[in-house]
Amino acid sequence: MSRVFVAGASGVIGRALVPILVAAGHEVTAMTRFPERGPALTALGATPAIVDAFDRPRLSEAVQLSRAEVVIHQLSDLTTPPGVPLGPEVLERNARLREEGTANLVEAVAAAGAGRIVAQSLAWLYAPGPQPHDEMDPLRALDPDGGPASLRGVLVLERLVLEDPRFTGIVLRYGRLYGPDTWDATPPEPPTVAVAAAARAAALAVDRGDAGVYNVVDDDGPVSNVRARADLGWTP
Secondary structure, X not given: OOEEEEEOOOOHHHHHHHHHHHHOOOEEEEEEOOHHHXXXXXXXXXXXXXXXXXXXXXXXXXXXXXXXXXXXXXXXXOOOOOOOOOOHHHHXXXXXXXXXXXXXXXXXXXXXXXXXXXXXXEOOOEOOOOOOEOOOOOEOOOOOOOOOHHHHHHHHXXXXXXXXXXXXXXXXXXXXXXXXXXXXXXXOOOOEEEHHHHHHHHHHOOOOOOOEEEXXXXXXXXXXXXHHHHHHOOOO
16 A cells, blocks of 8 residues: 555545545545645545645645655646636636646655656647547647647646656546536546546556556547556546
8 A cells, every 4th residue: 555645635536536545545645725625635534735736845845744655646726616618717727737736746746755646637639630549649739829728738747747757657638527526417528537437547546557648538439548448457
């Protein structure tokens, strides 16, 4: 069993993930920036850490105090109610978290000597080409003006996690989430994945899989999940 630090533990995937990790016997530190969510994380069997991802010194301290062996990055900032479209301000704010928050988390992982980081990404940003896309297919390129905020944030996140030699970096490219507390009760436009299945993939990646990218998506869509099935033992 491992000591696991979950960044973004009070988010939609984090709330599904923490109980899975605890049930598997892992020692879980659950990070959130909302003090009022700490008691709920305690009730799930985790030790809460109230930290803002933009506070690099405090984040580094929290990861080191947890003695984390594995860090799971589920940070997002998409605080609009289900059914309310994500406007450009929200997407820009979330992209900033993927860029600056990931950079801070990566440095915290390295400072703590954690050997592994598992980070969420997106499975619907592949460049046009034959389908189903696998992990070797390229993502879309940024336009000269910087391009969409979501794409920019994902490209930075994946580079920071995958190219740092100080730890094993795993990126889970999730399909569009559906299920409890998401924007969609039933599958939206593919690629898709149920929120519970996305959480299971992150839990499996604590001790399975080599460094690299894994598509975490439902079957029979425009993106292949063959590698996640084979290397993580995951199914949708």
